[in-house]
Amino acid sequence: MAENAAKSAQGAGENIRVLLAKVGLDGHDRGVKVVARALRDAGMDVVYSGLHRTPEEVVAAAVQEDVDVLGVSILSGAHMTVFPRVMKALDEHDAEDIIVAGGGVIPDDDVARLTEMGVQKILLQDTPPDEIVNAFRQLVAERGPR
Amino acid sequence: MNRQQTLFSKDELDRIDAEYRDWEGNEVARFLERSPERRDTFRTGAGLDVKRTYTPVDTPETPWDDIGLPGRYPFTRGPYPTMHRGRPWTMRQIAGFGMAADTNRRFHYLMAQGQTGLSVDFDMPTLMGYDSDHPMSEGEVGREGVAIDTLADMEALFDRIDLEKISVSMTINPSAWILFAMYIAVAEKNGFDQAKLSGTIQNDILKEYMAQKEWIYPVRPSLRIVRDCITYGAQHLPRYNPLNISGYHISEAGAVATQEVAYTMASTIQYVQEAVDAGVDVDDFAPRLSFFFVSQADFFEEIAKFRAARRVYAKIMAERFGAKKPESCRLRFHAQTAAATLTKPQPKVNIVRTAFQAMSAVLGGAQSLHTNGLDEAYSIPTEEAMKIALRTQQVIAHETGAADVVDGIGGSWYVENLTTRIEEEVWKILDEVEEMGGTIQCIDDGYFQRGIADSAYDYAIRKASGDRPVIGVNCYVEEGGDPEVEVHPHDPETERNQIAHLQRVRDGRDESQVQQLLEELRNTAEDESKNLMPVTIKLVKAGASMGDIVETLRELWGTYRETPVI
Numbered sequence: 037m038a039e040n041a042a043k044s045a046q047g048a049g050e051n052i053r054v055l056l057a058k059v060g061l062d063g064h065d066r067g068v069k070v071v072a073r074a075l076r077d078a079g080m081d082v083v084y085s086g087l088h089r090t091p092e093e094v095v096a097a098a099v100q101e102d103v104d105v106l107g108v109s110i111l112s113g114a115h116m117t118v119f120p121r122v123m124k125a126l127d128e129h130d131a132e133d134i135i136v137a138g139g140g141v142i143p144d145d146d147v148a149r150l151t152e153m154g155v156q157k158i159l160l161q162d163t164p165p166d167e168i169v170n171a172f173r174q175l176v177a178e179r180g181p182r
Numbered sequence: 183m184n185r186q187q188t189l190f191s192k193d194e195l196d197r198i199d200a201e202y203r204d205w206e207g208n209e210v211a212r213f214l215e216r217s218p219e220r221r222d223t224f225r226t227g228a229g230l231d232v233k234r235t236y237t238p239v240d241t242p243e244t245p246w247d248d249i250g251l252p253g254r255y256p257f258t259r260g261p262y263p264t265m266h267r268g269r270p271w272t273m274r275q276i277a278g279f280g281m282a283a284d285t286n287r288r289f290h291y292l293m294a295q296g297q298t299g300l301s302v303d304f305d306m307p308t309l310m311g312y313d314s315d316h317p318m319s320e321g322e323v324g325r326e327g328v329a330i331d332t333l334a335d336m337e338a339l340f341d342r343i344d345l346e347k348i349s350v351s352m353t354i355n356p357s358a359w360i361l362f363a364m365y366i367a368v369a370e371k372n373g374f375d376q377a378k379l380s381g382t383i384q385n386d387i388l389k390e391y392m393a394q395k396e397w398i399y400p401v402r403p404s405l406r407i408v409r410d411c412i413t414y415g416a417q418h419l420p421r422y423n424p425l426n427i428s429g430y431h432i433s434e435a436g437a438v439a440t441q442e443v444a445y446t447m448a449s450t451i452q453y454v455q456e457a458v459d460a461g462v463d464v465d466d467f468a469p470r471l472s473f474f475f476v477s478q479a480d481f482f483e484e485i486a487k488f489r490a491a492r493r494v495y496a497k498i499m500a501e502r503f504g505a506k507k508p509e510s511c512r513l514r515f516h517a518q519t520a521a522a523t524l525t526k527p528q529p530k531v532n533i534v535r536t537a538f539q540a541m542s543a544v545l546g547g548a549q550s551l552h553t554n555g556l557d558e559a560y561s562i563p564t565e566e567a568m569k570i571a572l573r574t575q576q577v578i579a580h581e582t583g584a585a586d587v588v589d590g591i592g593g594s595w596y597v598e599n600l601t602t603r604i605e606e607e608v609w610k611i612l613d614e615v616e617e618m619g620g621t622i623q624c625i626d627d628g629y630f631q632r633g634i635a636d637s638a639y640d641y642a643i644r645k646a647s648g649d650r651p652v653i654g655v656n657c658y659v660e661e662g663g664d665p666e667v668e669v670h671p672h673d674p675e676t677e678r679n680q681i682a683h684l685q686r687v688r689d690g691r692d693e694s695q696v697q698q699l700l701e702e703l704r705n706t707a708e709d710e711s712k713n714l715m716p717v718t719i720k721l722v723k724a725g726a727s728m729g730d731i732v733e734t735l736r737e738l739w740g741t742y743r744e745t746p747v748i
Contacts, residue, residue, distance in 0.1 A: 061306035061322055063395030065746075066435050066522075069635045070642045072748045086746040087395055088318075112306055113561070113672070117321025143560065143669065161526065161559065162655050164646035 052176050053103040057085040057094035059122070062112035067139060067161070071107065074165035075172060091121035099129045104176050111140040115150065123154050133182055135175045139163075188245055190238045199239045210234065227480035228438035230603055236595035244602045248493060252547075252588045254508070256496035258489050258601065259589035260547040261512040266585035272550035273575045274351060274516065275568050278303030278327035280676050281683070282338035285328040289343065291565060295572055299550055301351040302339070303327035303562075304361075311357040311398045313729030314680045324676035326562065327353075331684045331729070333722045336364040337371070345374045350381040351426070351516065351550075356398040358385040359407050360728050362424070363718040382423040382472055382516075385411055388449040388621060392630040394431035395744070398732060401622055403707075403739040407714060409456045414715035416467045425453060426516070428474040429491075432630075434522050436638025439487045440604055442475065444611035445630050447494055451612075452621040454503055464503045468510035477517045477543035477551075479535065485591055486600035488515070488546030493601070494608050517543035518552040524559045526664050528654035532556040537574045544584050545591050551575055561669040628747040635747060684727060691725030699724055700734045707735055 056072050058065060065087060076082045083101055085094050098106040106126075110118055119138065126132060137157040138150060147158045157171055190198070224232040233240070248256060253263030262268070275297055277288040289300055304327040307319035313331050314323045323329050330336055340350070345368070354361045362383050369379055387404040390397050397404065408425060415424035427450050429442035437445065450471070457467055475491065477484050496511040505511055519539035524532045533556050540553045553571040555563025563571070579585050591597050615624050624630055644650040651657050699721045706712045721731055 061310050061312070061318060061396075065395060066634075066638050069748055070639050073635075073639050074642075076748070082748070084746050084748050086744055090318075112322060113325045114306075114321035141559070141561075144664070162645075162652075164656075165642055166646065 052080040052105070052172065053083075053101065054080050054105045054107060054172065055083045055085065055094065055098045055101055055103045056107045056109065057089055057097075058087045059089050059091055059094055059108055059110060059118045060112065060114050061088060062110055062114065063087055064111040064140075065109075067111070068107075068109040070165065071109070071139065071159075071168055074169055078169040078173075080169075080172065091118055092125045095122060095125035095129060095131070098126075098134050099131050103134060104179070104182075105135045105137055105172055107137045107139060107172075109139045110142075113141070115140065115142050116146060119150050119153060119155055133179070135179060137172070137175065188242050189249075190242065195239050195242055198237050202237055202239060226439070226483040226600070227478060228440045228483060228604070228607070230440075230483070230600065230607075236599055238595060240595055240599040241602070244598055248602070249592065249598065253512075255500070255511055257492045257512050259592050261492065261514050261549070263588075265547060265588040266544070266579070267588065270579040270585050271544065271548050271575075272299040272349065272516075273297050273572060273579075274299035274301045274550045274552055275572055276301040276303045276351075276353065276518075276552050277568070278305070279562055279670065280324040280328065280673060281680055282328055282330065282335040283341070284324075284676075286339055286341050286343075288565070288568075292568065292572070293348075295569055296576065297572060299349045299351065300343070301552060302353065304352075304354055305329045308357065308361075308728065309354060309396050311360070311728055311732035313727050314677065314684055316729060319677075321677075323680050325672055329676070329680045330361065330364070331680070331727045332687045332725060333364050333367055334683070334687050334725075336361075336368050336722075340368055340372075345369050345372065345381075346378040352381070352383045355384055355387055355390050355394070355396050356404060356407075357728055357732060358383045359411050359714060359718060360722065360731055362411055363715060364722045366419075366719055367723050376418055377420055379419055380421040382426045383411065384426045384428060384474070385424060386426060386428045386449060386474075388452060388625065389428050389431055389446070391625045391742070391744070392432060392445055392449075393435040393437070393634055397742045398736065399739045400742045401625060403735070404742075405452070405456055405622075406710060408453060409460055410713045410715055412453070412457050412467050412470075413460060413462055414713055415470060416462060420470075423470050423472040425470075426472045426474050427453065430474050430476045430518055432634060433476040433478060433520065435634045436641060437634045438637050439478065439480070439483055440607040441611065441633055441637060443487060443491045443494065443604065444608040444615075445633075446473065446475070446491070447498060447608060447612060448615045448621045448624070448630075450495065451498060451502070454499070458503065464499070464505050465507045465510050468499060468503075468505055469507060469512070472549075473513055473515035475515050475517055476520050477539040477546070477548075478520045479523050479539065481538060481542050482594075482597055483600060483604075484539070484542040485546045486597050486604055488517075488543070488548070489589075489592070489597070489601045490604035490608065491515070492547070494605055514549045516550040516552070517546070517548040519543070519554045521554050521558055523652075524554060524556075525652060525654050526559040528660060529556050529559065529665065529667055531654055532559070533570060533574065536571060537578070540574055541578055541582075541584065544578050545589075547589060557667050557669060560667050561672075564668055564670050566668075628745065631744075631747040687725055688727070695724050696721070696726050696730065699726065700730060703731065703734055704738060707738055 139159040252260035306322040411424040429446040433442045492513040495513040499505040499511040519536045555567030
């Protein structure tokens with residue numbers, strides 16, 4: 037499966053730059069690491085923030101690394117606190133062209149609210165790795181070149 | 183008894199082996215021609231080969247003494263001679279949300295439903311040692327567990343609960359010693375005898391660096407805190423478990439069964455060595471060590487895992503540390519069903535999953551058990567979900583007969599074979615850890631973290647390909663989205679109320695006394711030979727918050743920062 041994802045992503049994935057981040061006190065990093073490997077196997081450049089970062093720190097890193105996508109993983113339930121701060125920080129950096137994706141355990145009602153807020157994709161638990169790869173590629177393709 | 187004594191004679195084994203081959207050449211071969219098996223190879227969750235069936239030929243390496251009898255070294259069949267025939271396991275559903283009074287109400291509800299032990303889940307700030315008004319706490323106060331800042335919260339948490347009669351388990355790690363101090367202070371205030379307190383703090387900091395990732399300080403000072411809890415407990419709370427060495431989170435982070443046991447034992451070796459190095463006789467504290475494992479989906483492998491863990495532990499304690507008392511070699515464990523197996527689609531199926539997982543824990547000889555709520559892929563469980571989870575345990579205990587016999591599945595050729603193979607895998611991993619410089623070195627090098635991430639990725643890939651079926655997720659999928667599930671509500675007022683409450687405690691305390699005690703804490707911490715518990719107990723009694731204590735030591739010891747392994 038990983039090989040398939042890697043093969044189908046040749047060319048399409050190799051220039052995509054991603055920062056995956058864990059924000060706040062939440063230490064659940066199983067999912068974010070699986071996503072990191074899947075994206076990397078698909079040819080993307082993946083940076084992982086490590087744990088316990090603030091929204092402002094990860095946005096600053098995303099700007100500095102000039103990433104296409106900032107993926108924030110959160111399983112503690114604090115997403116409605118974290119994402120508004122991420123969006124605000126992006127705004128302050130004039131970095132609205134960075135695509136924000138979220139992942140973790142997020143109730144459906146909140147998914148709708150986060151989408152309204154400008155989070156472009158929410159990937160919930162049990163999303164297969166190749167689906168995640170495709171979602172990231174599609175997000176970047178839809179945005180177009182910078 | 184002869185250590186090499188095997189269960190069957192060589193002649194008998196040869197005869198059985200010959201018959202097995204004959205059967206494969208005849209019945210099996212003919213059957214396979216008509217109807218092939220579902221797959222070429224079968225494997226357990228941990229990747230061990232599964233043969234078609236098992237016979238005594240598969241267990242000759244296991245001498246009778248490795249199996250033995252329950253309550254007798256090496257305790258493969260159970261830590262006690264009568265096990266669940268005397269008293270079923272402790273039914274201990276974890277609970278914690280909102281402010282202390284909210285959780286206290288849930289405790290009284292669970293006790294009214296027949297629960298026999300309490301277990302507390304704390305919110306992220308409490309787990310990580312932050313006060314509720316710290317900037318890092320924003321959005322997390324009282325959400326995933328109960329918020330505790332000061333002794334006043336702890337008093338409210340245990341309001342109207344007889345701490346001499348009911349044992350309380352607290353899932354708390356880097357800040358465990360402060361909660362331990364608060365527990366002791368509450369018990370004292372309510373007139374309970376310290377010597378009669380039974381319960382557990384998890385306090386297993388090493389698995390935090392490996393898997394759960396809740397930490398405050400670097401590894402060394404964190405281990406010193408654990409040591410202080412063990413030695414204080416050994417002197418003052420003879421019935422209390424000051425350390426609960428946990429494989430659960432290692433598994434939930436992605437590890438397979440063999441890794442779960444091996445990594446847990448790698449931690450165990452480190453902790454025991456720390457206490458022994460501090461001059462405590464191994465037999466003075468080892469009987470109070472307790473364990474916590476997951477009960478995962480792979481039914482037989484899990485039963486074998488629990489049996490193998492007991493055997494490995496017994497050998498480590500006797501052979502490596504020279505423990506003399508049988509109780510020092512006797513592994514007792516709490517089990518929790520596997521939260522990561524719960525699905526959002528078709529959530530009622532989670533009741534069934536949990537029941538099978540609970541059964542494997544019971545057959546594996548658990549001392550206490552938490553069964554997960556059916557709604558935990560959505561949020562923390564509702565009262566109704568917890569009731570069904572508790573009833574699941576009651577059905578196993580009172581209707582199935584599983585509690586009426588000790589190690590009823592022992593002697594199964596498959597399970598005995600698996601028990602021995604898991605044990606062998608565990609020794610292999612422990613040897614590797616040793617060769618690489620020991621447990622702490624392996625944490626620094628990311629050895630455990632990498633092992634866990636590898637297994638997690640492998641599982642994700644196998645789940646995605648359908649190789650690992652998950653009902654409702656990659657097979658028997660229902661169209662039309664997930665059903666509406668009643669979820670536990672989170673009160674947005676909690677954070678504000680908790681912060682106001684903390685402020686009132688701060689306003690009402692004798693500030694100069696708190697500052698003086700914090701100075702005493704700093705001095706105690708600087709002298710490695712001293713124990714942090716007595717001054718911490720004084721601090722919480724004086725109204726110091728968890729944050730006051732944690733930050734004082736953070737100035738001294740600094741913060742741990744992980745080098746992430748992908």
